[in-house]
Each structure stands twice: as C-alpha cells, then as structure tokens.
Amino acid sequence: MPSRSAPPAVPDDDVAALRSSVARRFAQTVEELSRLVAIPGIAWPAFPPEQLERSAEAVQELVRAAGFADAEILRATRPDGRPGGPAVVAHRPPAPGQPTVLLYAHHDVQPTGDAELWDTEPFTATERDGRLYGRGAADDKAGILVHLGACIALADVYGKAPGVGVTLFIEGEEEAGSPSFRRFLEAHRDRLAADVIIVADSSNWAVGTPAVTTSLRGLVDGTFEVSVLAHAVHSGIFSGPVLDAPTVLARLIATLHDEEGNVAVAGLVAGDDPDIEYPEEQYRRDAAVLDGVELAGSGSVSARLWTRPALSIIGLDAPGVAVASNSIQPRARAKFSLRLAPGQDPDAALESVRKHLEAHIPFGAHLRFEPGERGSAYLADTESPAATRLMWALEAAWGTSPVRMGMGGSIPFIADLTEVFPDADVLITGVEDPDSRAHSANESLHLGEFGRCILAEALLLAALRRPPGAADAL
Numbered sequence: 046m047p048s049r050s051a052p053p054a055v056p057d058d059d060v061a062a063l064r065s066s067v068a069r070r071f072a073q074t075v076e077e078l079s080r081l082v083a084i085p086g087i088a089w090p091a092f093p094p095e096q097l098e099r100s101a102e103a104v105q106e107l108v109r110a111a112g113f114a115d116a117e118i119l120r121a122t123r124p125d126g127r128p129g130g131p132a133v134v135a136h137r138p139p140a141p142g143q144p145t146v147l148l149y150a151h152h153d154v155q156p157t158g159d160a161e162l163w164d165t166e167p168f169t170a171t172e173r174d175g176r177l178y179g180r181g182a183a184d185d186k187a188g189i190l191v192h193l194g195a196c197i198a199l200a201d202v203y204g205k206a207p208g209v210g211v212t213l214f215i216e217g218e219e220e221a222g223s224p225s226f227r228r229f230l231e232a233h234r235d236r237l238a239a240d241v242i243i244v245a246d247s248s249n250w251a252v253g254t255p256a257v258t259t260s261l262r263g264l265v266d267g268t269f270e271v272s273v274l275a276h277a278v279h280s281g282i283f284s285g286p287v288l289d290a291p292t293v294l295a296r297l298i299a300t301l302h303d304e305e306g307n308v309a310v311a312g313l314v315a316g317d318d319p320d321i322e323y324p325e326e327q328y329r330r331d332a333a334v335l336d337g338v339e340l341a342g343s344g345s346v347s348a349r350l351w352t353r354p355a356l357s358i359i360g361l362d363a364p365g366v367a368v369a370s371n372s373i374q375p376r377a378r379a380k381f382s383l384r385l386a387p388g389q390d391p392d393a394a395l396e397s398v399r400k401h402l403e404a405h406i407p408f409g410a411h412l413r414f415e416p417g418e419r420g421s422a423y424l425a426d427t428e429s430p431a432a433t434r435l436m437w438a439l440e441a442a443w444g445t446s447p448v449r450m451g452m453g454g455s456i457p458f459i460a461d462l463t464e465v466f467p468d469a470d471v472l473i474t475g476v477e478d479p480d481s482r483a484h485s486a487n488e489s490l491h492l493g494e495f496g497r498c499i500l501a502e503a504l505l506l507a508a509l510r511r512p513p514g515a516a517d518a519l
Contacts, residue, residue, distance in 0.1 A: 055507045059202060060441060063503045066198040071496050074194050075177065077107055078490075079170035081152065081186040082179040088130045088153040088221035097217060100152045101131035104189060104215050108135045111193045112200055113213060120217075121229035129225025130218030134236065137196075139210025143511055147212045147239035147469070148196075148502075149462075150188030150246060151219035154181035155484045162486035176489040183490040184483035187476040188245035189215055191495070195502035208510045212239055219246070219458070222418060226458045230465045239469055241431045241509060242462055243502070247475030250448040252491055255439040255501065257432065257449055258473035260316075260351055263385030263422035264455035265395050266359075269402055271297060272411040274375035283373055290377040291363045293410045298379060300405040301356055306341025308354045312397035314389040316352035319451055323347040331479040351451025354394075355384040380417075384453060391419035420457025423473075431470035434508040435501075442501035474502070 085092075086100025101118050108116040113135035120129045130153060139145050157167040157180055165171040170179040192213060199207045214237060218224060230237060250256040271294045273287055280289075303309045323346040334340070342349045349355070360380035364370070385394050395416045406412045426432060427449055439447040452473075462471055476498045482488050 062202045066201040082170040088218040121225040123224040133215040135213045144240035145210035147242045148192040151216040178489045183481040194499035198503040248477035255447040259425045260451040261423040264420040266417040270378040270413040272376040277372040294377040310401045313354045316386040318348040350453040387422040387424040421460035438504035
C-alpha cells in the first residue's frame with residue numbers, strides 16, 4: 046500500500062480521458078439535473094408525499110440509465126411509526142480485491158419560503174450568468190448528478206466493470222432531519238457497507254477554489270417557556286408590579302451571551318483555532334451582513350464559525366403585532382439552536398443549557414425546558430489514504446490546491462455513518478459555493494464548479510482503484 050503522502054497511480058492518459066468524458070456529456074448532465082429540479086419533493090409532513098415519491102422515481106430512472114440495473118426504492122420506519130422517506134439504493138460490485146465506495150446524496154429539498162423573494166420560478170431550473178437557479182439545484186440534487194456523472198465517466202474510460210465497487214445511496218428525507226436514517230442503515234447494513242463513504246452535501250471555499258470539509262459542528266436544539274401568570278390580565282389594571290412574559294423571556298435570552306457576543310453557557314466545549322483564516326470582509330459579504338453591524342464574539346472568524354459553540358434563537362411564540370391585545374401576556378416561548386464544537390457531547394450540551402436557564406430565570410418566573418434534536422460533531426482524518434487521494438483529485442480538477450476547511454453547519458447523520466461503519470473513511474465534499482444560497486430564495490449552482498466536481502469525483506474513484514497485484518486495502 047502506498048504511504049499516506051504518496052500520490053495515487055492514475056496515468057495521465059486516464060486523467061485526460063476522464064476529463065474528456067465529463068466535458069462531452071456535461072450538457073446532458075445539466076439537463077438531467079434540471080428535470081430533477083422541476084419536482085418539488087419535500088419530506089415535511091405539511092407537503093404532498095406524492096411529489097416526494099415522484100422525485101425518488103425520477104432518481105431511480107436516472108440511476109438505472111447510468112448502468113445500475115438493480116436500483117431500488119427503499120425506506121425504513123421513523124421512530125414515530127410513520128414510514129420514512131423513499132431512498133434510492135443501487136450497487137455495482139467490486140472486482141476481486143478492489144474496494145467499495147458508498148456515494149451519498151439526497152433528493153428531497155427545502156420548501157421555497159416566500160415566493161416573492163425569488164427572481165425565477167423555484168421549481169423551474171433557469172440558467173443565468175453561468176449559474177443554474179432553482180430549489181435543489183445545489184442542495185442536493187447536484188450531488189446526485191455528481192455521483193452519476195462520475196460513475197458514467199469511470200465506465201466510459203475503464204469499461205462496464207471498472208474495478209472499484211460503487212453503492213449509491215440517495216436519501217429522501219435529509220431536509221426533514223433524516224428521522225429514519227439510523228434505522229435505514231441498520232436494516233440495510235450489509236448492502237451499504239463500504240471502505241470509503243463520500244458524502245456530497247457540503248461546500249467549496251470559493252468559486253475557483255475547492256475544499257475538503259474536515260470538521261462539522263454538532264447540533265442540539267430545544268424550546269424553553271417562561272410563565273408569570275395563570276392567564277392574561279388587563280394591562281391598564283394590573284401592569285407595573287409584574288412583568289409580562291415576553292419581557293421576562295427577553296431578559297433570559299440576553300443572558301445566553303456575554304457583552305462581546307460569546308456564548309455564556311458554562312460547560313460547553315471549544316476547540317482549537319483552525320489553521321486557515323476566514324477574512325472578515327469575505328464573511329461579511331458571504332453572510333450579507335448589513336453595513337455598520339458589528340460581528341459578535343472574540344477570536345478569529347474561522348474559530349467562531351467552526352470550532353466554537355454558537356447559540357441562536359430561531360423561533361418565538363408570543364402574540365403577533367397585528368393581533369396584539371392590551372393585556373399582560375402570561376407566557377412566552379423560544380426555540381434555540383446550539384451548534385457544538387467537535388468533542389462536545391450533545392446530551393451534556395443540552396444539560397448545560399438547562400442549568401443555565403434555571404440559574405438565570407428572572408423574577409422567579411416559572412420555566413419549562415424541552416430538549417429537541419441531537420447531533421454529534423465530526424472531525425476528519427485528513428491524512429488517511431482516501432483523504433490524500435481526494436486532495437489530489439480536487440487539485441487535478443481545479444488546478445489549484447484545495448482548502449481544508451471546517452463547516453459551521455451540521456450533518457447529524459455523519460455520526461450515524463461513523464458509528465454503523467466504524468472502519469470506513471468518510472469524506473465530505475460538495476457542489477456549493479458561498480453564493481449558492483441553499484435553503485434560501487434564489488438558490489443556485491455555479492455550472493463551472495459543477496463540472497469540476499464531477500471530474501474530481503471521477504478522478505477520486507479512479508485513484509481508489511487498487512493496482513494489479515496490490516493486496517492492501519484502503
């Protein structure tokens with residue numbers, strides 16, 4: 046087996062042939078992606094399940110056309126007893142002595158949100174200025190076509206049996222929190238087992254600069270409610286001696302951060318500062334921070350994004366302004382989202398939030414705390430043989446060195462993959478760039494980067510092939 050730093054043995058002629066194959070078929074790949082974008086497959090309970098089924102069937106058809114005759118639509122049962130989202134699974138067995146690679150993406154998408162904020166129809170793929178606009182164009186239907194495009198290119202160059210085994214796993218409920226994911230893995234463990242797992246659901250550093258996602262923050266969320274009265278009372282008669290619940294809630298929320306904006310909850314883990322810096326000017330531009338708004342927290346921007354906890358209030362329950370009556374509100378509720386640094390236990394983090402709220406509730410108000418979702422952080426082994434091959438493939442596709450970057454977001458199912466398949470190398474890649482606006486209005490995909498992503502994965506699959514006579518596994 047080559048050393049960890051050795052480059053993979055992919056002949057220059059093979060690299061050129063893979064590049065030519067991806068380019069020759071690229072227009073068809075974009076057209077296939079556009080067809081998927083047209084299907085509003087949303088896994089949330091409030092949306093029609095028929096569209097999600099249509100989405101799975103369309104993916105199954107594309108997978109079969111790519112040479113995977115055994116493509117099936119499978120599902121597992123969610124913890125609440127309801128059927129999980131439809132996933133597409135297909136497999137091409139490895140040649141003797143060759144590794145198997147699991148390629149993951151998801152076909153379900155986020156809701157569109159306010160349609161007035163979109164410049165184009167959300168479910169009509171629209172090309173403009175080198176980008177393809179539409180819900181799911183980047184997150185994560187492009188990931189599906191990256192996998193299929195890479196597999197097709199590999200078959201073009203090496204024949205219908207190119208050596209390395211490939212299992213496709215296209216999930217159908219990621220945007221709904223993957224509620225049946227763990228059960229799905231356990232039910233189909235033998236079918237999904239692999240030496241290397243490639244998750245195409247992340248981002249690159251910038252247009253023109255690829256990246257490997259080396260860390261993800263974990264995630265916990267929950268709600269807390271404050272109560273001050275048994276029922277609402279007339280503010281003209283009773284206001285003064287007792288504060289309304291929204292005000293008490295606001296004072297409690299204010300204790301969650303210190304004066305600089307750092308999370309003030311005791312007991313949370315913070316990791317080491319990353320080696321790479323995220324320039325403040327770039328962050329302000331990428332995050333659309335308004336002029337004059339100061340950034341919160343201390344330390345480098347990259348540390349605040351990737352290796353330190355971050356707590357946000359993402360929802361409030363109180364009377365809306367349009368229906369507010371002149372009364373003292375008896376209760377108010379907030380939902381929080383807490384991103385966790387690598388190394389943080391999710392249950393311990395939730396307990397830290399609970400203790401903080403109990404210790405800081407003002408004026409003796411009553412507190413009710415409800416923990417929600419839990420997801421562990423992820424830290425990659427960037428020196429593994431698979432990771433070094435990925436770095437080579439990205440540099441070969443882009444012509445520039447990739448960035449090892451953390452990700453402020455969370456992919457909770459990564460922890461499930463590492464626990465169910467502890468011997469597999471997990472690599473996180475993606476098609477997005479800072480202007481892709483996933484989950485937002487005007488989501489888009491940079492088509493030049495899309496082509497390079499397909500080529501990079503094809504090169505990676507070629508690099509993972511074991512040369513004749515090599516006996517060591519990855």
